[in-house]
Amino acid sequence: MNELREKAKELLLNNTVKLIIGYANGNGHNRTYPFIARNAADANRLVFNEYCVNNLAVYLTRKEFKGKGIIGIVAKGCDVKAIIQLIQENQINKDEVYIIGMNCNGAVNQLDNSFEKTTLAQKCINCTVRTPALYHALIGTTKDIEEPADTLGEKIKEVEKLNADSRWDFWEAQFEKCIKCYACRQVCPLCYCEQCIVDKTVPRWIESSAHTRGNFSWNIIRAFHLSGRCIGCGECERVCPMDIPLSMLNRKMSIIAKKEFDYSAGVSLDSPTLVGTYNMKDRQDFIK
Amino acid sequence: MDEKLITLNNLKIFAEELLKANYTLILQDKQGIRWEKISNSDELHISSKLKPTKASFKEFVFSKTEPIFYFNNKNDGVELIDSNLSAEKMVFFGSKPCDAKSINIMSKVFNWDYKDNFFNTKAENSIVIGMLCEYRDEFCFCTSVNLSPVSSDGSDLFLIPTDENNFAIRIVTEKGREFIQPFLKLFAEGNPETTDQIFKKINLPEKGFESEVIRSWIGNNFEHKYFERAGEICLGCGQCAFVCPVCHCFDIVDEECGYSCGRRMKNWDACQFSLFTLHGSGHNPRHNQTQRYRQRISHKFKYYVDKFDEILCTGCGRCSRGCPVGIDIGQIAKEVHSLAANKV
Amino acid sequence: MNIYKPELMVIKNIIDETKDTRTFKLQFKDEEIAKSFSFKAGQFGEYSLFGEGESTFCIASSPTRSGYIECSFKKVGKVTSALAKLDVGDVIGFRGPYGNYFPIEEMKGKNVLFIAGGIGLAPVRCVIWNVLDLRKDFKAVTIVYGARSVEDLIYKKELDEWQSMPDVKTFVTVDPGGQSNDWKGEVGFVPAIVEKAVQQSENTIAIVCGPPIMIKFTIPVLTKLGFAEENIITTLENRMKCGLGKCGRCNVGNVYVCKDGPVFTYQQLKTLPAEY
Numbered sequence: 028m029n030e031l032r033e034k035a036k037e038l039l040l041n042n043t044v045k046l047i048i049g050y051a052n053g054n055g056h057n058r059t060y061p062f063i064a065r066n067a068a069d070a071n072r073l074v075f076n077e078y079c080v081n082n083l084a085v086y087l088t089r090k091e092f093k094g095k096g097i098i099g100i101v102a103k104g105c106d107v108k109a110i111i112q113l114i115q116e117n118q119i120n121k122d123e124v125y126i127i128g129m130n131c132n133g134a135v136n137q138l139d140n141s142f143e144k145t146t147l148a149q150k151c152i153n154c155t156v157r158t159p160a161l162y163h164a165l166i167g168t169t170k171d172i173e174e175p176a177d178t179l180g181e182k183i184k185e186v187e188k189l190n191a192d193s194r195w196d197f198w199e200a201q202f203e204k205c206i207k208c209y210a211c212r213q214v215c216p217l218c219y220c221e222q223c224i225v226d227k228t229v230p231r232w233i234e235s236s237a238h239t240r241g242n243f244s245w246n247i248i249r250a251f252h253l254s255g256r257c258i259g260c261g262e263c264e265r266v267c268p269m270d271i272p273l274s275m276l277n278r279k280m281s282i283i284a285k286k287e288f289d290y291s292a293g294v295s296l297d298s299p300t301l302v303g304t305y306n307m308k309d310r311q312d313f314i315k
Numbered sequence: 316m317d318e319k320l321i322t323l324n325n326l327k328i329f330a331e332e333l334l335k336a337n338y339t340l341i342l343q344d345k346q347g348i349r350w351e352k353i354s355n356s357d358e359l360h361i362s363s364k365l366k367p368t369k370a371s372f373k374e375f376v377f378s379k380t381e382p383i384f385y386f387n388n389k390n391d392g393v394e395l396i397d398s399n400l401s402a403e404k405m406v407f408f409g410s411k412p413c414d415a416k417s418i419n420i421m422s423k424v425f426n427w428d429y430k431d432n433f434f435n436t437k438a439e440n441s442i443v444i445g446m447l448c449e450y451r452d453e454f455c456f457c458t459s460v461n462l463s464p465v466s467s468d469g470s471d472l473f474l475i476p477t478d479e480n481n482f483a484i485r486i487v488t489e490k491g492r493e494f495i496q497p498f499l500k501l502f503a504e505g506n507p508e509t510t511d512q513i514f515k516k517i518n519l520p521e522k523g524f525e526s527e528v529i530r531s532w533i534g535n536n537f538e539h540k541y542f543e544r545a546g547e548i549c550l551g552c553g554q555c556a557f558v559c560p561v562c563h564c565f566d567i568v569d570e571e572c573g574y575s576c577g578r579r580m581k582n583w584d585a586c587q588f589s590l591f592t593l594h595g596s597g598h599n600p601r602h603n604q605t606q607r608y609r610q611r612i613s614h615k616f617k618y619y620v621d622k623f624d625e626i627l628c629t630g631c632g633r634c635s636r637g638c639p640v641g642i643d644i645g646q647i648a649k650e651v652h653s654l655a656a657n658k659v
Numbered sequence: 660m661n662i663y664k665p666e667l668m669v670i671k672n673i674i675d676e677t678k679d680t681r682t683f684k685l686q687f688k689d690e691e692i693a694k695s696f697s698f699k700a701g702q703f704g705e706y707s708l709f710g711e712g713e714s715t716f717c718i719a720s721s722p723t724r725s726g727y728i729e730c731s732f733k734k735v736g737k738v739t740s741a742l743a744k745l746d747v748g749d750v751i752g753f754r755g756p757y758g759n760y761f762p763i764e765e766m767k768g769k770n771v772l773f774i775a776g777g778i779g780l781a782p783v784r785c786v787i788w789n790v791l792d793l794r795k796d797f798k799a800v801t802i803v804y805g806a807r808s809v810e811d812l813i814y815k816k817e818l819d820e821w822q823s824m825p826d827v828k829t830f831v832t833v834d835p836g837g838q839s840n841d842w843k844g845e846v847g848f849v850p851a852i853v854e855k856a857v858q859q860s861e862n863t864i865a866i867v868c869g870p871p872i873m874i875k876f877t878i879p880v881l882t883k884l885g886f887a888e889e890n891i892i893t894t895l896e897n898r899m900k901c902g903l904g905k906c907g908r909c910n911v912g913n914v915y916v917c918k919d920g921p922v923f924t925y926q927q928l929k930t931l932p933a934e935y
Contacts, residue, residue, distance in 0.1 A: 383661065383663040383664070384661060384663070384664045386709035386710070388709055388710065392667070392688070392750055393667060393709055393750050393752075395664060395665070395667070395709075395752075397661055397664065398661075424904070424905060424907075425905060427904060427918075428903075428904060428918065429662045429903040429904065429905070430660070430662065431662060431903075431905055432660065432661065432662070537932055563905075563907065564906055564907030564908065565900070565901075565905070565906045565907070566900060566906070566908075567663065567712070567713060567900045567901065567906070568712055569707075569709065569710050569711055569712045571710050575710075577709065577710050579663070579707075579709075579712075581663065584906070584907075584908070586907065586910075591898075591908060592897070592898050592908065592934075593898065594896070594897075594898050595733075595735035595736040595739065595898075596735060598871070600897065600911070600934040600935050601934055606934065610910075610934075613912075614907075614910065617913075618910065618912060618913050621913045622913055
């Protein structure tokens with residue numbers, strides 16, 4: 028913690044960064060929330076621990092911060108994947124972000140902000156970026172952690188085994204719950220569109236009503252828009268007040284991207300984006 | 316006050332009788348997500364210790380989406396067809412005081428001058444069986460907004476567990492009395508003094524702020540930079556408004572069903588969305604998230620109080636438990652209270 | 660009673676005011692409603708095209724002229740673009756009248772100064788005709804109207820009519836650069852023309868309506884002339900959906916613009932947060 032605070036102070040005092048997007052302790056002992064540090068006193072409030080579940084990369088494209096000078100950001104390996112993807116998609120300039128990379132030992136699974144269960148978060152299981160792939164400064168050390176079984180992979184396999192009708196029923200029961208609060212979109216670092224397709228009214232592509240039909244179009248189209256782009260931070264599923272297993276959709280699309288195109292989003296600054304790159308050799312036979 | 320006693324076993328029979336009498340029973344679901352209809356009295360799971368579900372039961376009286384009428388564009392003109400008002404008789408079973416109060420609070424806005432019969436019909440067809448609440452976490456603050464875990468305000472009947480298998484039930488409203496009348500054989504006479512003793516032993520959440528202080532501080536400090544702190548991290552989703560038992564803003568949109576017909580829908584909307592106030596011209600009276608967050612707090616603790624003499628908040632803590640970035644409305648109100656106390 | 664269900668109105672006449680602004684003359688399809696319908700100057704309605712949605716405009720015609728209403732709108736969004744495609748004889752939905760109104764009764768016996776910019780003339784036009792139709796009840800009437808360019812002026816015929824009236828002083832202006840070769844009116848921004856055209860504030864009510872920037876610079880001119888804040892009246896154009904004080908969209912401070920407004924005195928406006 029001291030290392031993080033000292034680094035933050037140094038960056039702010041010598042004007043390397045204009046501000047630092049990090050975490051501070053919230054009300055109650057087991058919570059952190061996104062916090063913007065602008066001076067040394069603020070820097071002393073920064074924390075990093077297993078409760079730092081938020082992917083702060085979402086703030087980098089917001090108009091309050093974007094293009095306003097070099098922004099420092101406290102980022103776990105998974106958050107850095109989002110930053111890499113944002114740079115790759117030309118949403119942020121890599122010279123305008125200063126990554127304080129955090130060696131990460133996993134975040135807790137969060138039912139809601141009251142943290143009743145403190146098991147390892149789904150997104151941390153089989154994590155390959157406990158040390159971020161890109162950083163300007165690296166803080167902390169990794170240690171061995173106990174990882175539970177990958178239940179998400181199991182759940183996907185189970186649904187894959189169902190026939191089309193039963194799969195439809197499964198997702199209908201999930202999407203029926205959706206209340207169109209758009210927390211999934213707002214919290215997603217890669218949902219940065221100035222105008223989301225669901226808000227377009229001329230013509231209206233997606234019904235804004237939260238009935239099953241409108242919910243299907245919204246959730247499926249969002250999953251498609253994130254195909255080959257989702258970095259798997261699991262934020263959408265974490266914040267969904269209706270507990271819709273959105274990670275199943277996103278993980279499934281990632282599996283396809285990996286299998287068919289040997290592509291994983293947010294891994295390296297050197298690999299061009301999947302959907303932004305035309306390749307004559309791209310396979311098409313997966314379209315059924 | 317009239318009070319009856321009922322055993323857990325008889326409560327189940329009561330539920331069964333209600334189902335037989337065509338009542339829809341609506342309870343907190345077992346996953347803690349939302350309120351659900353049950354079709355069998357065996358599913359009756361109620362407890363004063365349950366955590367509030369992520370979503371309130373608002374959806375049943377103020378639908379997340381509902382048709383307000385249908386239209387048919389024909390060659391010789393337009394035909395408008397009324398949407399049927401629901402006649403479903405609903406019973407909210409085991410509602411916490413912070414949920415029970417919600418219908419009365421929303422009723423104010425849906426009934427000043429013009430009357431919204433979509434809300435009113437459902438509200439009139441609802442019976443709220445409230446229940447004493449023994450759940451506490453750091454997000455609860457009902458005692459700061461004139462409610463309490465033992466408040467029967469908003470309930471028609473109010474359940475008080477006396478031990479594991481027995482309940483006292485208070486008849487709070489005339490509506491509740493009429494409702495329970497056909498089932499009285501399942502109840503024994505109770506003694507209000509006994510339950511008063513139970514109430515006294517209930518551990519109340521600490522009062523974190525005076526709502527009246529918040530109201531007057533907002534009135535005098537509208538431009539205060541305090542709101543920027545929440546405003547700059549708020550991501551502008553509608554989670555808080557949609558899980559809130561009393562947020563009631565809505566949108567009206569048309570939906571086509573086929574070439575020439577369709578329906579006009581009334582859908583939940585939220586003041587935290589940037590599009591909420593955006594004019595066709597591009598002008599947006601609340602153009603940043605700080606202003607939108609300030610609107611949320613101000614509407615709850617000042618505007619609604621000034622206009623309808625009710626705080627637009629029941630202290631249930633749902634918005635804070637679910638906020639993607641951990642904005643805690645109770646904590647904010649507490650901090651505003653201390654700002655006011657220090658006259659900053 | 661379904662408060663959200665509109666009545667049907669037939670488009671009786673269409674005037675293309677500018678390249679993107681239209682005026683509809685509307686009559687209720689149902690004769691009983693046509694007979695019983697009444698409204699006051701400043702009230703508004705929700706106009707709908709089924710399948711597209713509803714849009715909020717003021718009633719731009721005067722309550723002194725019964726049997727029809729008129730509305731003027733600019734093509735900006737989904738609903739207005741669709742309305743702009745309609746023809747005479749087509750049917751649209753109407754809910755209203757909603758909101759409060761200008762204090763015509765209290766204005767009687769006083770001078771009236773009308774100041775409008777762009778499409779802001781629509782609500783003002785309603786009051787202008789209301790006053791002119793009861794001309795003897797009012798003292799001096801002055802109209803100052805401006806638009807970005809000659810092409811952007813609306814109600815052109817009526818501007819000529821007002822200018823030809825001996826007992827009405829009418830100043831029509833366009834922003835510098837917006838004049839055509841044969842333009843004979845004023846050139847300059849509305850606040851500057853007001854400063855030139857108006858000399859006194861005594862016993863006068865000013866009705867001001869137009870883009871926020873125009874209002875912002877006109878108010879100081881009026882204040883300098885000695886207008887009391889309660890004698891400057893405007894109408895707000897917040898985004899609305901229900902018009903009934905339910906949906907929350909037009910909530911500004913303690914008021915719902917659709918119910919407590921849209922007509923406010925400058926004195927009342929000053930007590931509200933600047934969120935309009």
